[in-house]
Amino acid sequence: MRVTVTINGQRRSDEIEDRLLLVHYLREVAQLTGTHVGCETSLCGACTVLINGKAVKSCTVLAAQAEGVEITTVEGLVKDGHLHPVQEGFWEEHGLQCGFCTPGMLMLTTDLLSRNPDPSEAEIRHALDGNLCRCTGYQHIINAVQYAARKMRETRKSA
Amino acid sequence: MFPASFQYHRAASVKDALGMLQQFGDDAKLLSGGHSLLPMMKLRLAQPTHLVDIAGVAELSGVREEGGKIVIGGATIHDNVASNQIVRNKLGLLAEVASAIGDIQVRNRGTIGGSLAHSDPAADYPAGVLALEGEIKLESSSGSRVVKAQDFFVDLLTTAIKPGEILTGVSFTPHPARTGFAYLKHRQPASGFAIVGIAAMVTLDAKGNCERVRVGVTGLGAKAFRPAAVESALAGKKPDTGAIGTAAAHAADGIDPLSDIHASADFRSELARVYTRRAIQQAIARIKT
Amino acid sequence: MAAGIVPKFVGSRVKRREDPRLISGNGTYVDDIKLPGMLAAVMLRSPYGHAKINSIDVEAAKKLPGVVAVLTGEDIRGKLPTLITAAPAQNVPYHPALAQDRVRFVGEAVAVAVAIDQYTAQDALDLIEVDYDPLPVITDPEKALEADAPVIHEQFGNNISTRAEVKSGEIDRAMREADRIIKFRLVNQRLAPVPMEPRGAVAQWNPGSEYLTLWSSTQGPHLLRSYLAEVLKLPEHRMRVIAPEVGGGFGCKLNVYAEEVMTAYLAMLLNKPVKWIERRRENLATTTHGRDLITYIEAPVKNDGTILGLKARFICDMGAYLQLLTPMVPGFAGMMMTGCYKVPAMAFEQLMVFTNKMAPDAYRGAGRPEACFIAERTMDMIALELNLDPAEIRRKNFIPKEAFPAQIASGLIYDSGDYEPALDLALKHIDYPKVRAEQAEGRKHGRYIGIGICSYVEICGIGPSPMLPPSMKGGGWESATIRMEPDSKVTVLTGVSPHGQGQETSFAQLVADELGIGIDDVTVVHGDTAIVQYGTGTFGSRGTSVGGAALMMAVQKLQAKMKKIASTMMEVPPDQLTFNNGTIAMASDLTKSIPLQRVVDASYGHKHPIPGIEPGLNEAGFYEPTACTFPFGTHACVVEVDADTGVVKFLRYVAVDDCGRIINPLLVEGQVHGGIAQGIAQALYEEVIYDENGQLLTATLMDYAVPKAEMLPHYELDSTVTPSPINPLGVKGVGEAGTIGSTPCVVSGVLDALKPFGIKNLDMPLKPEKIWRAIQAARKA
């Protein structure tokens, strides 16, 4: 079957097998390997991308279901050569070690901050329910999210 | 991680979907949020040959008020229920239950219709829909019918839905005045599903006695249920600590509890009793008088 | 660095240099590698814990369009030898890469399908028919020792792999002279390491040059190459092993796996690149597990709380086959089980037992968490029996500061230590007297607060080569090469193979300071056997203490050469020169200098050669440590137990760690945080469960509880700094400290909360139900 989507602002259309998972479509067909696969049971969140701005686990969506949507992957966060505040936060606050969970964490954070521009530590911990990290023990990730939140609030204020 | 082959069909309307269900018969499955079905297909525990995707059917999605009732379309995602202003203001318990499901990503895809149709014994919605005495609308090519929540959950992963039917919506009566509610969930640490989940709603009369107590229990048995003995024990009573404790002690009465590596039958029963007590207490504490 | 020059980078919170690629989706993990014509391999795995294979029918699978090959154990019999264990053991079973005749644990590979993609390969697996005869299964190591237990490897007659005893000091006298002997049983349950990136390998064979390239998600590319060379009978110079970006290891990616061998073998057989990517279910069933140690402890003590000795019997579950280091891990537990205490005598017996399970191997801490758990539970038990304060009992038995370097009963020599300040600091942070008062008050109102304390010491920086098993390829040393390029930028090649630890940053910090250059002028390269000289790899918190020391040796050689060149140019003796801010300068007057670039030009250009100095700026260092390092610290926590539900809630978590000198506090914190999370996971959440039929009940992440952010506390960190005299950097290692200190700390806290119920001991993980049951039982009694 044919699927047409917009990925990181670029429209593309591909002939695919009906059963192809979105994560495999992104990784194998669109060659965007920043989105990772860390489990088979939809629990780890490493595959998180944005569909129309909302965080979803791309391992639990068929590519076919993505017809007509806008997808943002980690590769689409950098704008005009500038890191997204969320990326900046993870870098500044040492929010990653092996980096495998990171793309999923970044995408989830993007969704979170669009709903809640100033989340508390408890709210961030709760929001991370669908994203596992085995390296950081999460604390630096929480700092990273707060850094990004601050930065985005400041930019909004000055704008 | 790699589902077996199938044919994917996108339904444009309920009618369209019903037609396809009829055409493909037992080989077909409805696909809504896909967050119960796809995980099973990825492990090849389910291998349907036709998927009929109803996620994009506009008439199935969203919240509307209709003749004093609040109706939630079958393909409405959990996040939209949790954040919808009508639901939050008039049906707070359901918003609270919806926001306790899985995680942000799951709530961004999973739907109320899919959850109820799948009827996982550890799912959250069933507890809320039971406590709220929701009415479930089912449509088939031969017409539609309404099933009360009480009658909807039949057994483990089994509901009143018949082959060829689509769950198109659930309708609820808004919370009356002097009503408080709470949803408490003991999470299975790995999956995040409910080991036990208790939805409680209490309405007090003008004197402060219990006018109506509704409790929905999930996780404990093969299907979600309302513990009748708990509800009746409090009816008309002053809800003091003693009365609540006595009532909550019946939360697991007559149930054959599930047992697994995360919680034995005994422990699940005890959790049901403890959380029932706490949920009722919290519900009462939240009543605005 | 000359005296008076303040380090610019070492000691500061330098942001990681590996991050820009990782936060933008530009990291290349093994699954991201695509080669033209590449095929996908998928393994068919045993659904039985123990069974005889009667036959395997692969014909239908082979006929499926897109399938290129299907192999079973019969296809490799006689062609691929047994997989290897490097650690000494008495009974070592034959371990084929694909099962032959029998399967011995759930998940053992029985066949492999190779196809154009993973979907098709998976379809092929569904068409393979295996005829099994189930055999009796044994999963409990203690039952496996019984006379009528089913025997897993018939050739040995029973299920014992190895029996070993270590005894030192006058343990019998200690037992005689004790006022009392405290006896108890401890279980370090089986854990799954679960790096977020599962394992994976890509192999490419060039039949023309007979050259194999293997990308693998490994912690030790050189070790992997050496062992693969042996199994595949290929010379090492015809093999290149690359560890690309590795998504976490925690010890489990040190092993040399059947799938790595098979992927390479298939590429050679089919003359096509082959990729194998582990799925999470395979990861939970077939990646090496950790821990799984039952210990029977006897501690002779005086009534004043003085410990006189420690005696232990270990039942070590080895699983069905021995993996690379499986038999070595429990030994570390024994050698370190006396912890930070003066224990004049010790003895331990190890019984290593086969069961129908996956083998455990190194997992974050590898033996030291087990050891620390023994030492700390012993201290708590003594405190409980003698009604003494758990903090004071530790203080009383600490090895005193004056005793360092201190040889302990097992023979190990602790390099440096000062245990009391760390304990004091941790107690100060939680406000010990106050929280004890709150605890007493709470108990009156049915609030069960517990205070957990754990003073740990661990062994890092392995280490003198003789400490490693004789059959282990590679030694305890580490290597580095430093190259100043013609534009005076620096490339560092390190033999360690970081996968999250951040040495691309910390090593650049070291080099930048030593050479007086910017951190962006240094690039650290690792993980490729064709580029990097031999190295042993990253494990046992050795990366910085051993790898960093090797780097310092190389740096010093480079400095010496450059000073010599500069000396002739400046007409100043080399020993009066130093590196400063892009120049080589007189140490006594930094304004008298020449730019580094001029020295580099002189060296590379070699137009006016200096007698006795070769062209080029490339130096290597191989550092063999003379001893190990012993980081230590005290963790303290305050928890509250909900007596109705058994749920444990954290009120505080404080960690005071001493890992010697700190190169980058940001990285150290990250390591400690991650370590604590994994240690808490053992204490409260995680456990690999097999039923008595050998079925793995924790086969997916839906059942194996890797903690989420909400399940972990906010960590409050502090440190003391006691430099190690062992290595030139004074560093000790920090990769595992958090894991080691946190598990006993949390268990100690929970049991302290349960003290009013008379509950003395509970096996981990301390799940709500276990706690609730213990309380129920206590209330009934």
Ligand SMILES: Cc1cc2nc3c(=O)[nH]c(=O)nc-3n(C[C@H](O)[C@H](O)[C@H](O)COP(=O)(O)OP(=O)(O)OC[C@H]3O[C@@H](n4cnc5c(N)ncnc54)[C@H](O)[C@@H]3O)c2cc1C
């Ligand atoms: C990681 C993860 C965590 C989760 N955690 C929780 C949790 O904590 N609590 C919880 O309650 N749930 C949880 N879920 C399940 C989630 O809520 C699912 O979304 C829900 O159970 C199913 O809804 P769906 O729309 O995704 O259904 P689908 O997967 O699309 O369908 C499920 C079943 O229902 C049928 N069906 C779907 N729609 C209809 C309809 N309108 N009429 C008739 N039949 C229909 C399908 O044919 C299928 O058999 C979790 C899921 C995941 C992946």
Ligand code: FES
């Ligand atoms: S790969 Fe999608 S949640 Fe793990």
Ligand code: FES
């Ligand atoms: S950084 Fe390694 S899993 Fe999160």
